[in-house]
Amino acid sequence: MRSPCLPDSLSADDLARIEQLVARRRRVLREDVLYRMGDRGGTLYAIRLGHFKSLQADRRGGQHLTGFQMAGELLGMDALGTGLHGSTAVALEDSEVCEIPYARLLELMPRMPGLLAHFHQMLGREILREQAVMIFLGNMRADQRLASFLLDLGERYAMRGYSARSFLLRMSRDDIAGYLGLTLECISRQLARFRRNGWIRLDKRAIELTDRDALLALAAGLQPALPIDSDSARAHAA
Amino acid sequence: MRSPCLPDSLSADDLARIEQLVARRRRVLREDVLYRMGDRGGTLYAIRLGHFKSLQADRRGGQHLTGFQMAGELLGMDALGTGLHGSTAVALEDSEVCEIPYARLLELMPRMPGLLAHFHQMLGREILREQAVMIFLGNMRADQRLASFLLDLGERYAMRGYSARSFLLRMSRDDIAGYLGLTLECISRQLARFRRNGWIRLDKRAIELTDRDALLALAAGLQPALPIDSDSARAHAA
DNA sequence: CGGGTGCTTGACTCGCGTCAACCAGGGTGG
DNA sequence: CCACCCTGGTTGACGCGAGTCAAGCACCCG
Structure with a gap:
C-alpha cells in the first residue's frame, strides 16, 4: 500500500x-x-x-x-x-x-x-499556483476572486476523490478575506449575493456550488460586471 | 574568469x-x-x-x-x-x-x-519573491506598492554593483501598472505625487530616489495614509 | 511637417474598506 | 436549566481610493 x-x-x-x-x-x-x-x-x-x-x-x-x-x-x-x-x-x-x-x-x-x-514538479506547481493567485489579486474584482477561489477549492477536492460541488469551508471568512486580499465583510456580502443569485447554497461553513457554470463565467470575466445586480434588483422590488 | x-x-x-x-x-x-x-x-x-x-x-x-x-x-x-x-x-x-x-x-x-x-535556492527565492508580491497586491495601497517596487528595483541593482538610488526604468508605465495591479494613470499620478513631495527626481525613465527613508516608511505603512496630502496642499496654496 | 506612441492631468464614478450595530450559536458558570 | 458572554458572521451607512473616460502634451520617427 x-x-x-x-x-x-x-x-x-x-x-x-x-x-x-x-x-x-x-x-x-x-x-x-x-x-x-x-x-x-x-x-x-x-x-x-x-x-x-x-x-x-x-x-x-x-x-x-x-x-x-x-x-x-x-x-x-x-x-x-x-x-x-x-x-x-x-x-x-x-x-x-x-x-x-x-x-x-x-x-x-x-x-x-x-x-x-x-520534487521539482511540486516546486514548479507551487510557482504556478502563486502566479495564478497574483493574477486574481492583481486584476479581478471581489466577486471574481471569490468565485475563482471556490472553484479552485472544489477542483482540489475533486482531485482527491471528494465532490467538487459540495464541501466544507475549513477556514473562517476572515481567512478567506486575507487570502483574497479583501475584507471579511466583503466576503460575507459576496457570498450573500451568490446565494441570492442561486449560484450557491450555504449553511454556516457548508457550501454547495449549485451553478458552477455561472461561477466559471464570472471568474472568467464574461459577466457584464453584475449580471442583474441583485442588490439594485432588491431595491426595485421594494 | x-x-x-x-x-x-x-x-x-x-x-x-x-x-x-x-x-x-x-x-x-x-x-x-x-x-x-x-x-x-x-x-x-x-x-x-x-x-x-x-x-x-x-x-x-x-x-x-x-x-x-x-x-x-x-x-x-x-x-x-x-x-x-x-x-x-x-x-x-x-x-x-x-x-x-x-x-x-x-x-x-x-x-x-x-x-x-x-538551483534549489534559486527556486526557493523565486517562491519567496512571489509571496512578497502577493503581499503588496493583497493589502497595500497604490503608493505603497509603487514605493516597494522602486526600492526593490534599487536593491536588485545594488546587488549587481549599480546604484540603488539612481537608475533607469527599463519598462513602460503600463508595464509597471500591470505588475503592481494598478492602471497606467494611477502610476503616473503617484510618481507625480512622489516628485512633488521630494521623494524622487524623475526625468522620463531616469529616476533618482532622493529620499529613500520616506519611501521605506511609506512602504512599511508608517505614514498616516497621506503625510500631508500634497494634492490638497496644492489646492490650499492656490 | 504630420502622425504615432508614451505619458500626464483632470473630472467623474463606483467598488470596496471602514465603522458600527445587530444576530446566532456554543460554551461557561451560577 | 437559564443567563451570560464571546466569537464568528451578517447587514447597513458612508467615504475614499483607484478605475474609467477623455483631453492634452512631449517626444520620436518617417
Missing part, C-alpha cells in the same frame, strides 16, 4: 527506500503552528490528514494569508532559498504530517532521479 | 564541467519573445545582459505581468511543474541569455551536489 506522502510515479523499490527517510509522523492540533516565519527550515512536510493555512507577516504588524494546503500537498518549501522559513504554517483542524528532512532527500536524489524530477 | 551565468559557490572544476552544458548563448532583441506561454519547456535561461518581463494571459484576453528579470537572474523555471511554460518572457531591450537544458543539469546533479543546492 502506497503512502499518501509520496508520489505515485516511484517504483516499489524506491518506495521502500523513501519510507526510511520519513523520519516520523507528527500530529498537529487545531490552531497549532507547524513552523513559524524565521524558523530554521530544512524539513519538508507532506500533509497526510487535515488542512493548513500559511501566512506571512506584513512589515507593519499586519498578516497576509498566502495559501491553504490540504491533505496530499507539501509544506515547507519556502525555506529552500534562505534556509529560514518565509512564512508560518498553522493547522486549521487536527492534522497529521510526515516530516521529510531535506538533507536526506538530497542524499537519495542521485540514486532516484524520478524522485528529483517529482 | 567566472561566467555570469553561474553561481559563485562552485569549484573551478565544477565550473569547467558546467561550461559544457551551457549549450549556447542567444541574443534576444527588444520586444522579442524568449518563450511563450504553452511552449514546451525544459530549458532554463540565465540572463547575461539586458532585462526581461514575464507575463501571463488572463483567461479573458487580459494580460498580467508577473515579474521583471535583470542580468544575473534566471528564467524558465515555471515549466518545471507541467513541462510547459506557464508564462511568456519578453525582452525589454536587446539582451543575451545562456540556454541551459534542464536535462543536462539533471545529469550533472549527482556529481555536483553544490549545483543542486544552488
Whole structure:
C-alpha cells in the first residue's frame, strides 16, 4: 500500500527506500503552528490528514494569508532559498504530517532521479499556483476572486476523490478575506449575493456550488460586471 | 574568469564541467519573445545582459505581468511543474541569455551536489519573491506598492554593483501598472505625487530616489495614509 | 511637417474598506 | 436549566481610493 506522502510515479523499490527517510509522523492540533516565519527550515512536510493555512507577516504588524494546503500537498518549501522559513504554517483542524528532512532527500536524489524530477514538479506547481493567485489579486474584482477561489477549492477536492460541488469551508471568512486580499465583510456580502443569485447554497461553513457554470463565467470575466445586480434588483422590488 | 551565468559557490572544476552544458548563448532583441506561454519547456535561461518581463494571459484576453528579470537572474523555471511554460518572457531591450537544458543539469546533479543546492535556492527565492508580491497586491495601497517596487528595483541593482538610488526604468508605465495591479494613470499620478513631495527626481525613465527613508516608511505603512496630502496642499496654496 | 506612441492631468464614478450595530450559536458558570 | 458572554458572521451607512473616460502634451520617427 502506497503512502499518501509520496508520489505515485516511484517504483516499489524506491518506495521502500523513501519510507526510511520519513523520519516520523507528527500530529498537529487545531490552531497549532507547524513552523513559524524565521524558523530554521530544512524539513519538508507532506500533509497526510487535515488542512493548513500559511501566512506571512506584513512589515507593519499586519498578516497576509498566502495559501491553504490540504491533505496530499507539501509544506515547507519556502525555506529552500534562505534556509529560514518565509512564512508560518498553522493547522486549521487536527492534522497529521510526515516530516521529510531535506538533507536526506538530497542524499537519495542521485540514486532516484524520478524522485528529483517529482520534487521539482511540486516546486514548479507551487510557482504556478502563486502566479495564478497574483493574477486574481492583481486584476479581478471581489466577486471574481471569490468565485475563482471556490472553484479552485472544489477542483482540489475533486482531485482527491471528494465532490467538487459540495464541501466544507475549513477556514473562517476572515481567512478567506486575507487570502483574497479583501475584507471579511466583503466576503460575507459576496457570498450573500451568490446565494441570492442561486449560484450557491450555504449553511454556516457548508457550501454547495449549485451553478458552477455561472461561477466559471464570472471568474472568467464574461459577466457584464453584475449580471442583474441583485442588490439594485432588491431595491426595485421594494 | 567566472561566467555570469553561474553561481559563485562552485569549484573551478565544477565550473569547467558546467561550461559544457551551457549549450549556447542567444541574443534576444527588444520586444522579442524568449518563450511563450504553452511552449514546451525544459530549458532554463540565465540572463547575461539586458532585462526581461514575464507575463501571463488572463483567461479573458487580459494580460498580467508577473515579474521583471535583470542580468544575473534566471528564467524558465515555471515549466518545471507541467513541462510547459506557464508564462511568456519578453525582452525589454536587446539582451543575451545562456540556454541551459534542464536535462543536462539533471545529469550533472549527482556529481555536483553544490549545483543542486544552488538551483534549489534559486527556486526557493523565486517562491519567496512571489509571496512578497502577493503581499503588496493583497493589502497595500497604490503608493505603497509603487514605493516597494522602486526600492526593490534599487536593491536588485545594488546587488549587481549599480546604484540603488539612481537608475533607469527599463519598462513602460503600463508595464509597471500591470505588475503592481494598478492602471497606467494611477502610476503616473503617484510618481507625480512622489516628485512633488521630494521623494524622487524623475526625468522620463531616469529616476533618482532622493529620499529613500520616506519611501521605506511609506512602504512599511508608517505614514498616516497621506503625510500631508500634497494634492490638497496644492489646492490650499492656490 | 504630420502622425504615432508614451505619458500626464483632470473630472467623474463606483467598488470596496471602514465603522458600527445587530444576530446566532456554543460554551461557561451560577 | 437559564443567563451570560464571546466569537464568528451578517447587514447597513458612508467615504475614499483607484478605475474609467477623455483631453492634452512631449517626444520620436518617417
